[in-house]
Amino acid sequence: MSDRTAAVTGNISIDAPWSLIEAFATQPREKPADGNIGAEMIAERLRGFGVPVTVHQPDLYLSLPISASVQAGGATFAAKPPAFTVSAPAGVEAPLLYVPAAGAGNPLDRSAGRLDDPSRFEGRIVITEGFALPNAVAEYETAGAAGVIAVNPGERIHWGTVSTIWGTPDLDDLGRLPKIVSAAVNNADGRKLIEIAEQGGSARVSTELEVGWFPSNIPVVEIPGAKRPDQFVLLHGHYDSWDVGVGDNGTGNACMLEIARVLWANRDRLDRSVRMAWWAGHSTGRYGGSAWFADTFAQDLAENCVIQMNCDSPGCRWATSYRSISLTSETEAAVKAVVMAATGQETTGKRPQRNSDYAFNNIGISSAFMASSMMPPEALEDHGYYTVGGCGGNIAWHTEDDTLEIADQAVLLKDIELYTTAVLQFANAEILPFDWHATTREFGATIDRYQSAAGDRFDLSPAQEAVTALDAALETFYARIGAGSIDADTANDAIRDLARILVPINYTRLPRFRHDPALNVPPLPALAVAEDLDRYDAGTIGFAKTQLLRGRNQVVAALREAEQRVRRAVGDG
Ligand SMILES: [Zn+2]
Numbered sequence: 001m002s003d004r005t006a007a008v009t010g011n012i013s014i015d016a017p018w019s020l021i022e023a024f025a026t027q028p029r030e031k032p033a034d035g036n037i038g039a040e041m042i043a044e045r046l047r048g049f050g051v052p053v054t055v056h057q058p059d060l061y062l063s064l065p066i067s068a069s070v071q072a073g074g075a076t077f078a079a080k081p082p083a084f085t086v087s088a089p090a091g092v093e094a095p096l097l098y099v100p101a102a103g104a105g106n107p108l109d110r111s112a113g114r115l116d117d118p119s120r121f122e123g124r125i126v127i128t129e130g131f132a133l134p135n136a137v138a139e140y141e142t143a144g145a146a147g148v149i150a151v152n153p154g155e156r157i158h159w160g161t162v163s164t165i166w167g168t169p170d171l172d173d174l175g176r177l178p179k180i181v182s183a184a185v186n187n188a189d190g191r192k193l194i195e196i197a198e199q200g201g202s203a204r205v206s207t208e209l210e211v212g213w214f215p216s217n218i219p220v221v222e223i224p225g226a227k228r229p230d231q232f233v234l235l236h237g238h239y240d241s242w243d244v245g246v247g248d249n250g251t252g253n254a255c256m257l258e259i260a261r262v263l264w265a266n267r268d269r270l271d272r273s274v275r276m277a278w279w280a281g282h283s284t285g286r287y288g289g290s291a292w293f294a295d296t297f298a299q300d301l302a303e304n305c306v307i308q309m310n311c312d313s314p315g316c317r318w319a320t321s322y323r324s325i326s327l328t329s330e331t332e333a334a335v336k337a338v339v340m341a342a343t344g345q346e347t348t349g350k351r352p353q354r355n356s357d358y359a360f361n362n363i364g365i366s367s368a369f370m371a372s373s374m375m376p377p378e379a380l381e382d383h384g385y386y387t388v389g390g391c392g393g394n395i396a397w398h399t400e401d402d403t404l405e406i407a408d409q410a411v412l413l414k415d416i417e418l419y420t421t422a423v424l425q426f427a428n429a430e431i432l433p434f435d436w437h438a439t440t441r442e443f444g445a446t447i448d449r450y451q452s453a454a455g456d457r458f459d460l461s462p463a464q465e466a467v468t469a470l471d472a473a474l475e476t477f478y479a480r481i482g483a484g485s486i487d488a489d490t491a492n493d494a495i496r497d498l499a500r501i502l503v504p505i506n507y508t509r510l511p512r513f514r515h516d517p518a519l520n521v522p523p524l525p526a527l528a529v530a531e532d533l534d535r536y537d538a539g540t541i542g543f544a545k546t547q548l549l550r551g552r553n554q555v556v557a558a559l560r561e562a563e564q565r566v567r568r569a570v571g572d573g
Contacts, residue, residue: 001341001342001421002424002428004269004424004428005341005420005421005424005425005428007266007269008262008263008266008269008420008424009262009342009417009420009421011262011265011266012258012262012413012416012417012420013258014409014412014413016045016049016254016257016258016261017251017254017255017257017258017315017412017416018254018409018412019045020041020042020045020250020253020254020257021246021250021251021254021404021407021412022404023041024038024041024241024244024245024246024250024253024254025244025246025250025403025404026244027041027244028241028243028244029239029240029241029244029245030064030240030241030242030243030245030283030284031064032060032062032064032214032215032216032240032280032284035216035217035239035240035280036215036216036217036280038239038240038253039055039217039218039219039239039278039280040055040217042219042239042253042257042278043055043217043219045257046219046221046257046260046261049260049261049264049265050264051221051223051260051261051264052221052222053219053220053221054219054220054221054222055217055218055219055220056217056218056219056220056293056296057215057216057217057218058215058216058218058289058292058296059213059214059215059216060168060213060214060216060280060281060285060288060289060292061168061169061211061212061213061285061288062083062211062212062213062214062216062281062284062285062288063083063084063085063161063163063209063210063211063284063285064083064209064210064211064284065080065081065082065083065159065207065208065209065284066081066208066209066210067081067206067207067208068080068081068183068184068205068206068207068208069183069205069206070149070183070185070189070193070203070204070205070206071091071203071204071206072096072193072196072201072202072203072204073192073196073201075192077185077189077192077193078157078185078186078189079149079157079183079184079185079205080157080158080159080183080184081181081182081183081207081208081209082132082137082150082159082160082161082162082182082183082184083159083160083161083162083163083209083283083284083286084161084162084163084165084177084178084209084211084286085132085137085162085178085180085181085182085183085207085209086178086179086180086181086207087207087208087209087210087211088181088205088206088207089206089207089208090206091204091205091206092125092146092147092180092181092204092205092206093202093203093204093205094123094124094125094146094147094202094203095123095124095125095200095201095202096124096125096126096127096149096193096196096197096201096202096203097120097121097124097125097126097127097145097197098127098128098194098197098198099126099127099128100128100129101128101129101130118142118143118144119144121140121143121144121145122143122144122145123144123145123146124145124146125145125146125147125148125149125202125203125205126140126145126147126148126149127148127149127151127190127193127194127197127203128148128149128150128151129150129151129153129190130150130151130152130153131150131152131158131160131184132148132150132160132161132162132182132183132184133150133160133162134161134162134163134164134178134518134519135164135519135520136148136150137162137178137180137182138162138164138176138178140180141178141179141180145180146180146181147180147181147182147183147205148162148180148181148182148183149182149183149184149185149190149193149203149205150182150183150184150185151184151185151186151187151189151190151191151193151194152184152185152186152187152190153187153386154186154187154386154395155186155187155188156186156395156396156399156400156401157184157185157186157399158184158388158397158398158399159184159242159283159398159399160184160398161283161284161286162178162182163176163177163178163286163518164176164517164518164519165177165286165517165518166286166287166291166354166359166515166516166517166518167285167286167287167288167290167291167292167294167295167359167515168285168288168291168292170514172514173517176517181205181206181207182205182207183205183207216240216280216281216285216288216289217280218277218278218279218280218289218292218293219277219278220275220276220277220278220293221260221264221275221276221277222273222274222275223260223263223264223267223270223273223274223275223276224267224270224273225267225270225271225272225273225274225427226267226268226270226271227271227272228271228272228273229272229273230273230303230304231272231273231304231305231306231492232272232273232274232275232304232305232306233272233273233274233275233305233306233307233309233423233426233427234275234276234277234301234305234307234308234309234360234365235256235259235274235275235276235277235308235309235311235419235423236256236276236277236278236279236290236293236308236309236310236311236357237249237252237253237255237256237278237279237310237311237312237357238252238278238279238280238281238282238283238289238290238312238357239253239278239279239280240279240280240281240282240283240284240289241283241402242283242398242399242402243399243400243402244402244403245402246402246403246404246406246407247313247315247316247317247390247391247392247394247396247397247402247406247407248312248313248390248391248397248398248402249282249311249312249313249390250407251313251314251315251316251406251407251412251415252311252312252313252314252315253278254315254412255311255314255315255412255415255416255419256276256278256311256419258416259276259416259419259420259423260276262420263420263423269424269428270424270427270428271427271428271429271430272306272426272427272428273427274423274427275305277289277290277293279293279357282357286518287355287357287359287518289357290357290359291359291515293359294359294360294362294363294515295513298363298513301360301363301365302363302364302500302512305360305363305365306366306426306432306492306496307331307365307366307367307368307426307432308358308360308365308366308367309367309368309369309419309422309423310356310357310358310367310369310370311369311372311419312356312357312370312371312390313371313390313391313392313397314371314372314373314392314411314412314415314416314418314419315373315392315407315408315409315411315412315413315415315416316373316375316391316392316393316394316406316407316408316411317392317394317405317406317407317408317411318375318379318383318392318393318394318408319373319374319375319392319393319394319408319411320373320375320376320379320411321345321373321374321375321376321379322339322343322345322347322372322373322374322418323345323346323347323348323374323376324347324348324349324350324374325339325347325348325349325350325368325369325372326349326350326351326352326353326356326367326368326369326370326371327349327350327352327367327368327369328352328366328367328368328439328499328503328506328507329349329435329438329439329441329442330366330434330435330436330438330439330498330499330502331349331366331367331368331433331434332348332349332435332438333433333435333438334368334425334426334429334433334434334435335347335349335368335369335422336348336349337425338418338421338422338425339418341421342414342417342418342421342422343414343418351523352367352370352507353370353520354507354516354517354518354519354520354521355370355389355518356370356371358370359515361503361504361507361508361516362504362508362510362511362512362513362514362515362516363500363504363512363513364499364500364501364502364503364504364512365499365500365503366434366499366503367503368422369419369422371390371392372415372418372419373392373411373414373415374392374393375392375393375394379393380393391406392411394406430488431481431488431491431492431495432491432492432495432496434495434498434499435478436474436495436498436502437471437474437478439498439502439506440467440470440471440474442506442523443467443506443523443524443559444464444467444468444471446523446524446527447460447463447464447467447524447527448464449531450524450527450528450530450531451464451530453530453531453533454530454531454533454548457533457541457545458530458533458545458548458549460527460530460552462552462556463527463552463555463556463559466555466556466559466560466563467559469559469560469563470559470560470562470563470566473563473566473567473570474566476566476570476572477491477494477566477569477570480570486569486570490569491569493569494565494566494568494569497565498562498565498566500512501558501561501562501565502558502562504558505524505526505554505555505558505559506523506524506525507521507525508521508525509521509525509526524555525551526550526551526552526554526555527548527551527552527555528551529544529547529548529551530548532544
């Protein structure tokens with residue numbers, strides 16, 4: 001850790017963050033009016049530290065769950081309606097169809113998959129294990145189902161969302177708003193309902209939600225860098241929660257509050273600026289707040305943002321492991337060093353899934369961190385926990401149990417130190433510590449995998465050759481950086497431009513400045529159908545090959561553009 005970083009992290013204290021967590025433990029931040037009070041609690045603390053804060057108030061399109069129930073076999077079962085499911089207070093009644101979940105024990109991995117014999121779903125209420133998830137609900141809807149009941153794995157029913165639309169819908173997205181009812185029930189009730197389904201029974205699913213446009217406060221802080229003030233690191237996390245949501249995401253809000261305090265006090269130690277944002281509409285707007293920010297400040301983000309880092313669910317009890325961090329490959333080496341410096345642990349990067357306010361992939365911004373500390377697998381096993389999507393692995397995630405006991409002071413302090421170290425690493429590096437060789441290695445491995453799946457049915461070698469050519473240009477680029485024979489601004493501009501080209505082709509299908517759906521995207525998505533060619537017969541394989549040819553053109557063109565950009569930086573193009 002550099003002296004400059006140590007001088008900043010030495011100021012970190014648990015006092016301010018813990019006081020916010022205690023206050024949030026009795027302040028629900030689910031309905032926009034309650035959330036706005038939470039946002040003001042963050043803003044007033046920032047002002048108290050002398051940190052200037054701008055509170056934006058966009059109208060976000062939100063879906064607020066009110067109530068749900070399932071009636072079957074003469075009984076009424078408690079349920080929760082996921083955000084964006086259809087509001088049907090009078091209920092929808094239909095015969096049940098039990099579809100055992102695939103996804104080997106992971107309730108977050110519940111694609112309906114390829115629906116064999118789709119006609120059997122027609123007019124039925126599908127009941128299946130797992131959380132209420134957008135991909136599965138959308139697939140059942142397409143197959144003609146009348147509704148979906150998700151049988152959660154535990155005693156508590158988890159809140160969630162079933163919209164595949166990222167952020168506030170635009171006209172192109174609107175058609176994907178869910179059109180069928182869905183509801184989540186707990187495991188014991190779900191078992192009873194599955195029995196009723198197996199006996200040929202019916203159910204009535206009733207849901208009530210309030211949908212519309214709600215003014216939603218978004219506090220944003222700008223801590224100016226002393227040397228390159230236009231360029232900035234973006235650190236962000238949602239403050240809206242389900243109920244009081246202490247571990248998701250009161251702890252993250254507190255972590256960022258403390259970072260704002262110490263960075264503001266030490267702003268003379270910052271080269272680049274640091275922009276920090278606390279989002280509304282994460283849960284009930286499907287990342288509505290961060291998507292609004294990406295849209296509203298798109299040109300500034302495109303020109304000046306060097307990296308975006310998300311802070312969600314740090315500082316939770318028993319979450320002592322940092323062995324895996326979501327990131328884009330070019331940041332992996334730098335993040336490994338940061339995690340080692342702040343926690344003493346080895347970590348490896350993993351591909352970010354399409355969630356967690358990663359609203360910046362289409363603009364093309366390098367990324368690191370969704371969550372940080374997690375319960376190690378042994379701890380999950382000791383507690384008999386199933387997999388959840390936050391709270392460091394505590395199953396209180398997205399339930400009424402996400403209360404003060406989920407937060408842990410020692411873990412939170414470690415996370416604050418980790419994020420502070422990471423911010424300083426990227427804000428203060430003379431030349432941005434991004435290793436684009438890691439990205440070309442990733443692309444090479446992805447294309448190899450797709451090529452072996454496609455066999456001789458399609459030739460991806462032009463894409464592989466373009467990767468090799470980019471890699472060769474990068475060799476020269478990094479050698480010049482190592483020799484000090486390229487000036488920092490030239491190198492940094494090239495590194496930023498590579499992100500604008502290479503992040504979109506690896507994470508998006510839609511153009512820049514749009515938002516891909518909230519569904520996972522395979523690596524180099526334009527080529528991904530290569531792995532699916534077995535699905536096509538003699539009459540349809542031509543369509544798949546046409547798709548691949550266009551996708552290959554897109555990938556090759558992007559790789560060549562990146563290569564030319566690197567050559568220009570080294571004065572060779
Ligand atoms: Zn969260």
